[in-house]
Amino acid sequence: MQSLILYLGIGALVGYFLSKINKHLGPIVLFVLSIYALYVVWQMPTGTNEALFGFGDVLRFTALSKYLSIISLIVFASFGFFNIAWISKAKRPAAFNALSILTLLGTLGVFFSSHFIVLYIFWEIAVLASLFIVPMGKEESKKATVWYIVISSIGTYLFLYGIFMLYSKYSTFDIFEIGKYIQNETVGFKWAVVLLLLAAGIAKSGIFPLHVWLRNVHGNAPDTFSAVLSGQLVKMGSYLIALVLSVFPIANMFAEFYNGVNILSYVLIWLGNISILIGTLMAIKQNDMKMLIAYSTVANGGYILIGLATLHQVGYAGGLFHIINHALAATMIFLSFAAVVYRTGTTKIDELGGLIHRMPVTFVTYLVGIISLAGIPPTSGFISKWMIFQSLVSKGMFVTEMFVFIGSIGSFLYVFRPLAGVFLGQLKNKDKNVKEAPGVMQIPMIILTALTVLWGVFPQQVLVWITDVQKEFGMKSFEFEGTVLKTSMGYWDTWTVFVMFAVGFTIAAVIYILMPKGKKIPLEDQYTSGEFLHNYDLYHYATKFYVFLEREYEGHPSFEDWYLAIVNAMKGIGKFIDYLARRTASAYLFWTAVVLALIMWVRW
């Protein structure tokens, strides 16, 4: 592990200088490093402890580390490979490459550490590296950067305060040791510490109430980096939540509240519910395709949180599975968007259309991605959603079940909009000569698509990783046998379902090929009440797509506005101070007299 971190650090410098020579070399370095790291991590046995640069015993490779590192490395490998072609559009390629490698270093370091301060250091490195990449995107990304750093800092510094509260009690920073002792503390202390530690995870994975940064940051960051932000960095937050929930004996620490679910988990599940609601409803409104999927990350973060918080055999496994599903799906979607932007130059849905004719591979990637996000078999997305649903029903949490269901249906609504608006429909005049994405970009998209379908049909490998995590933390592990997934309420055989889908698909394909095809006519070749059409761009059904639904919640309160109002109030106080500072010396002396009087008064 230590050698991996060292290589990544050197790789960042090497990548920077190589990118100055030729910008395509930088992503190659990133790709090579991620493939090497993937190989190493895959082979590494869990449970090893290592030292880092002379500080003993701070790195530990748990099953959770292995699982999340593999996910991150898959995302980064695809990102790296994709960038080899995309980097020609980046604003500052050398810095971009170096900082991406540093981000990978930070996240892997977070996954490997077993010492709170080391975890904090790597966390901050990842935040810092991604912080300087974000403003390389669009114009509005500069303001987005400030949102990112402030909310991320709020989470991180609450976390730091919690670490120090623990340290002052136990004089140790080791995560696993603290987990053994914390059971015997007072209720207030337990609540405070756990909430403080979880705050960093909540801020990073974009759960309500710290979700406001996601839209602007993911939407405005450089296109391929949004894939890393959405597919991987928020998973760092989910890792922290999973770690805290499993290392600290939460079930014993907090009182039981509802049918076997303890009260902390209940609070977290409700935060997840609200995130799902907000994410889904806001996503339906968006016109910019990247901001739309950013909101879907909020909703999916809610799913993961709900899954993890149930601490139930099936639910926890479902939450972990959803991490990998959302990582793959978000990466696929953002990479396909990056390909679209690379060729057409815009991210607004109502300016695009009909790209299925020109960019079929991109279309298929996006399609499989949204099928996975919506949770439809035979993709892997279905399995995780099914597991979460099962565990919620088995605990009797029907209100949550309702929210999760709404989220699922809503997710199909909002992912359909870019599909229809960008890929289906009529091709706009200006996009007539758009070519498919370069081959280099297509390869990672195809590989990710294949992985999603593969793990949807044969989820054994992922389930082995997940059950290892559960066993290591002493939880009862999820049961599966071959392709049959078993829960207390029923079972699901992925192979059977896949065969059914495949048969149906084949029949439909055969029918399509044999039957005569319809005639293709361009849009201008029709009449409308006797008028000829000349400007057919107006007839593309992409604007105000869901206006009938948006009307229902039109006047909703906006959290971004609330946060901005707080900021403005603070600025108002600042303005008052500044006003005082611009006064004359007489005013200064007046204040001195006040302070002197105060000191004298307090003394007597």
Place this chain on the structure above:
Amino acid sequence: MIALLVAVPLAFAFVTVALPKLSKYIFPLVALFNLALLIGFVHPSQVIEVGKWPAAYGIVLLLDNVNYPFLIMVNLILLAVSISATFEEKIGTLLIVLTASINGLLLTGDFFNAYVFLEIISAVAYILSAQNKNSYAAFKYLIFGAVAGTLYLIGAVSMYVYSGTLNMAFSGYISAPEYAQIAGIFMLIAMLVELKVLPLGLWAPDVYSNGSTLTPVVLGSAITLAMFYFYSRVFFNVLGSVKPYLVYIIAIISIVLAQLAAMKQKTLGRALAYVAIAGASTVLAAFSAGAPGDEKIISASLVYLLNDVIALFVLFTVFGYLKGKGFKDNFVAGVAFSLTSISLIGFPLTTGFWAKLNLISALFEAGDKLLPIFILSSTILEAGYLIKWNVDLWYSEDENSEEYVPFGAQIVILLFALALVVFGFMPNLITDQTDKIASYVFDFSTYFDTILKGGM
């Protein structure tokens, strides 16, 4: 020998009055001479009795483990200023006088001698604040600073009246604690004005934002360091802390108000002035936190002070030259600016990170849970607007500006920025030194014995 630290700069200052054109070269030479003298030839502890009057009758100059690192740091900063700042020839004379008086303040062991040096430093500071035609702000500073000086004088004379001597060590030894508290209050007010604690530091934003490359750098780094040394000498070593709880509360309020004011600023110079105020207030709050005599807190706050001083040096120099234009053509300046803002915020692995980490850990050990909350919240605010300034400056759309950073300044700021990063990787280099300072600063008996050689 240590008197040379004061005498040589003064002599050369007279020389530059006669030969003003050479002041640009004499100033760095003088600073270099001081550094060489400090590092090579003198070692703690040494005492010089001026005029051969024995200690409690006359003025003593003392070099011990507490002021030795401060002296090296201040002279290093002045050397860096001589290379990096742009100033007229007449100001060169003043800067050499400033070197002499700061060294004198750091070396002295006598209350009235300290008053004289304080007033000389203030006089030079008033003239430096008037750079760039900022006379009104300088006038306000002058009125305010002069009244503060008279308050200090009253305090120093009160100590004399009680104990019959102006020598710090003997006076502190003899006086009754309650009496020392009252006299200490007067001295405290004077120092709070110089340390820019709000609301006594309201002069600072106007003075620091005049956009010169000299004023805020010298006032913010060298003079602030000297004042903090003097504060720790008087209140930790000699008199014992005066109302630490009250200073703690005032400093915390100052941190909050300064950070809030910094958020709103539209010019980088004023924002940095408020950052300086917030940084100084944090160090002061840390000095007053915890039980008296807590060495870990003092050591961590000294690391914080060092980080603050160096970072502000770089930030103000870059602002002075570039005046808020972008970094597109000034890559070195931009890198230095970003590295130091990162260190100021406290991201790993910079000096600022270790400073904040050690400080918070020491505060928790002392049982103080309040100040860490304020330090962390002010860090959040600071991160917000510093990153915003960084992003604005790196990605600004200005056309090619005429502003550029001269080569000497580039070298200096790059070295300082890299030093902050290097110390971030190897914090022991700094923390060993500050631990040593912290252990000696509370050691009144050693101080007393050194000066009075066994008693009067």
Place this chain on the structure above:
Amino acid sequence: MIYYISFILIGIGLYGIVSQKNLLKQLVALTIIDTAVNIFIVSLGYLQGAEAPIYSVITPVANFVDPLPQALVLTAIVIGVGTLAMASMLLIHIHEKYGSVDVDEICSAKEVIE
């Protein structure tokens, strides 16, 4: 009771700085404060019935008031003079820039300039 003179003068000076609108008057008030503090220091050294600290025929035995505060005050006076000179120089610069030394007029002139 000579201390009272000193305190009254300090009070007058502080009141002057806080209330006057003309910068030159503020400067004069500052000088009053300086003088008052100097008087205070000298008066601290007074001993009832003692003579001025000069060896002469009249004082074969050293029955002096405390000479140290007088030496301190000499230094303090010089510092005060230096500060006064510097402040006057700043006032001249202010007058050149804003056209007046009145606080209200400067503030409005500043708004015009900014």
